[in-house]
Amino acid sequence: MYLGIDLGTSAVKTALVDDTQRVVANRSHPIETLSPHSGHSEQDPRQWIEAAFATPDALKADHPRELAAVEGIGLSGQMHGATLLDADHKPLRPCIIWNDGRAVAECRLLEERWPGLRSATGNKAMPGFTAPKLLWIAAHEPEIFAATKLVLQPKAYLRLILSGEAIEDVSDASGSLWLDVTRRDWSDEGLAATGLSRAQMPRLVEGCAPATRLTRELAQRWGMTKQPAIAGGAGDNPAGAVGIGAIRPGSAFISLGTSGALLTPTDAVAANPERVVHTFCHAIPGMWLQAGAILSAASCLTWAARLFGASEAELLAPLGQRPQAPSPVSFLPYLSGERTPHDDPDVRGLLDGLDHGTDRSAIMQAVLEGVAFALADCRDALASAGIKVAEADVIGGGSRSPFWLAVLANVLRVPIHRFADGETGAAFGAARLGRLAVTGETITSVCTPPRRITTFEPDRALSEAYAARLIEWRKLYRPGH
Template structure:
């Protein structure tokens, strides 16, 4: 038996997987985000630990026999947020999250200090990444920066609590702007540009490698017969790729979680930071992931649901299974700024085309279409790096909506596939990495694609209507607004 623990932004999800790669049980525990100021986004690391332990306690209460047989644990998690620890490994402040936009000025400073940043990291300095956040802390909270003895990303902090060891995998580390993505090692120049050194960094491993064991007292708490091995794991998107078998060039997938992305694995670095294409190491050796990323995806639907006082399901049901025509309303999904292709933390959302005839369904459809148009921008950014997408798998909570997948197929004009449990992609990928760390099996034997249960094909007339609408939608974004 194997566990996959996904430390997300909105929840921690833990799944229990058997030797046949069947999900035996799944439990989740919700998380909340603190926004102390507009554009700020933080979480207390203690809440992650409470949430992870709550899911494991629930599994132990309901599936004690299966949990007792766990041999390996894989971790996945939200990327980019630095956890600053003092000499006793106690967090010094809340974690500044991936969708926090406060460090735009520090991004410019970092690129001035380190002219080789883009060539080494494969990325442009953006506020979402960890390094600019450390520069912001150095300026605005110098006493905290001075007290920092260890910097971990979210899932590495969870590993520290579970195992007592400070270890990070290269896929998550590549979202920090401190990693040489070709060498898959920390960059001393990058660390120095942030006022840090290797002594403050965790040890690096590949995602499928062993990276500590569960502490004996925790194994006893959850009734485990052994002290399970904990794998290196992966950032949420690389782990999601492992979960759907996207481990070779030519595959592509779309994530519809709190944020969204269009991603494809490559066997070489195909960086294009000028178009805000993200370059990450994959969670498996000798592979990389190129991505276009948007900061708000399913969170846009959650925002609208809160605004209208309805559940997300209540908003979606009246739409049916497929769109008949584009909504008369247009929506910019930049509720927390945007990455690909604008790199604009100050961008904000917009509804255009409202009239007395606008009803709730028109607004809901516009929100789903706005996210799809933003993902079309990501697709085009990847194309500028020489990566063409001819079809894609969809994962994340948003992949449960048949209407949304139909919109995506027609906006992107490619077939979109979904899986039976696509929303568990990152946790399932983490469980697979946990298994690989234990067994040493060939990656291609374990990381097979799950069965696709439905394909959404573009309809020529509808795809043409969306293609006509896309240029108008793009004109709505004005960086000087």
């Protein structure tokens, strides 16, 4: 038995997986995000631990025998967060998470201090990454910066609590802007540019490697017969790639979680930071992920549900299974700024084309289309790096909506595939990494694609209508507005 724990933005999701790769059970526990100022986004690390412990607690109550047999644990998590710890490994402040936009000036400063940043990291300095946040802390909270003895991303902090050791995998580390992605090692030059050193960084491992073990106390708490090995694990999107077997060049997938991304594995770095194409190490040794990333995807549905005072299911049901034509309303999904291709943390969302006849369904369809158009921008950015997307699998909570997947197929003009358990992709991928850390099996024998249950094919006439609408949609973007 294997356990995959995904520390997401809105919840911790845990999957219990057996030796046949069947998901025996899933459990989830919510997480709250705080915004003390406009453009700021933070979470309390103590809440992560409460949520992460609550899920195995629930599994023990319902599946004690299966949980007792767990041999390996894999961790996945939201990337880019800055968790600052003191000499006793206690958090000094709330974690500044991935969609925080405060460190704009610090990005410019970091690139001035480190001219080789883009060539080393394969990325452009953006406020969401970890390194600029540390420069912001140094400038605005110098006493906290001075007390910082260890900097961890969210998943690594969870591992510290689970095992007592500070360890990070290279996929998550490449989202920090301190990793040389080709060498898969910390850059001393990059660390020095932010006033840090290797002494304040966790030890690095590959995602499928055994990293440490669960503490004896926690193994006893969850009734486990042994102290399971904990794998290196992965950032959420690399873990999702492992979960759907996206481990070879030529495959592509879309993540429709709180944020969104269009990703494809490569066997060499194919960076294009000028078009805001992200480069991350894959959780698989010798592989990388190239990605276009958007800051708001399924979170746009959450926003709409709050706006209309209805559940997401109630809002989506009237739309049916597929669109007949583009909505007369247009939506820019930039609720917390945008990454690919704009790198604009100050831009905000927009509804355009409203009139007296506009109803809720027209707005909801526009919300889904706006996210799809943003992913079309990601597709074109990847194309500028020489990467063509011919088809794509979809994971994340948004994959539950057939209407949304039909929109994506027609906007991107490629077949879109859905899996049976696509919304638990990252936790399932983490469980696979936990298995590899224990068994030493070949990666290809474990990381196989799950069965696709539905394929959404583009319709020629509808795709052409969306292509025309995409041209007009792009005209709505105004930098910083």
